Amino acid sequence: MTTRILWISGLAAVVLAGGPSFAAAQGPSDANIRAGRRIYTQKADCQACHGWSGDGVRMDPQSPDGANLRVSTLDRDQLIFVIKCGLPGRDMPAFDRLSYSDDRCLGRTQADLDRMGLRLPDPAATLQNREVERLADFLLAKVVGQGEMTREKCVDFWGEEVDVCNEF
Numbered sequence: 521m522t523t524r525i526l527w528i529s530g531l532a533a534v535v536l537a538g539g540p541s542f543a544a545a546q547g548p549s550d551a552n553i554r555a556g557r558r559i560y561t562q563k564a565d566c567q568a569c570h571g572w573s574g575d576g577v578r579m580d581p582q583s584p585d586g587a588n589l590r591v592s593t594l595d596r597d598q599l600i601f602v603i604k605c606g607l608p609g610r611d612m613p614a615f616d617r618l619s620y621s622d623d624r625c626l627g628r629t630q631a632d633l634d635r636m637g638l639r640l641p642d643p644a645a646t647l648q649n650r651e652v653e654r655l656a657d658f659l660l661a662k663v664v665g666q667g668e669m670t671r672e673k674c675v676d677f678w679g680e681e682v683d684v685c686n687e688f
């Protein structure tokens with residue numbers, strides 16, 4: 521727990537230092553949101569731990585339980601940071617290929633993590649900056665802060681009536 525608090529407070533400092541982001545001002549296109557959903561469910565397999573809807577109910581019984589992203593209060597910059605750098609010691613992988621190879625993750629390197637005894641699971645795939653941006657577009661539009669899944673939100677999530685929406 522202490523580790524997580526340290527990490528998140530460091531994260532706030534980074535976000536403040538970075539200043540406001542204007543990228544989200546116009547709102548992402550539907551195509552970008554769909555691209556982000558594909559990365560979430562397929563390439564990066566976020567759903568293994570976070571569930572397809574981000575509710576924290578893992579899809580893969582072998583995976584650790586992820587956070588419930590539907591109640592997350594992280595903003596765009598914070599989401600991007602967590603996706604790229606992971607949460608060392610909390611089973612959240614880092615998806616930036618170069619994380620912990622230079623100073624991009626709060627100045628910490630793999631050697632620092634080893635020294636602190638903090639481990640990170642391997643990601644299903646590493647992601648380009650652009651892919652992380654699409655993930656953030658998708659998460660902010662359909663998952664983060666969206667609360668409990670309903671049938672209506674489910675149809676909106678998939679962009680069509682899919683069988684899984686009958687559960688709601």
Ligand code: HEC
Binds near residue numbers: 583593615641
């Ligand atoms: C191997 C399991 C696993 C995978 C795969 C995974 N996560 Fe996580 N994630 C976690 C865990 C565990 C936590 C932290 C849970 C806690 O301690 O609260 C977490 C936390 C997070 C958080 C912080 C939420 C908050 O409000 O503090 C975000 C955002 C997140 N994950 C997004 C993603 C995204 C996006 C992907 C795919 C690119 C992904 N995760 C893949 C396990 C995973």
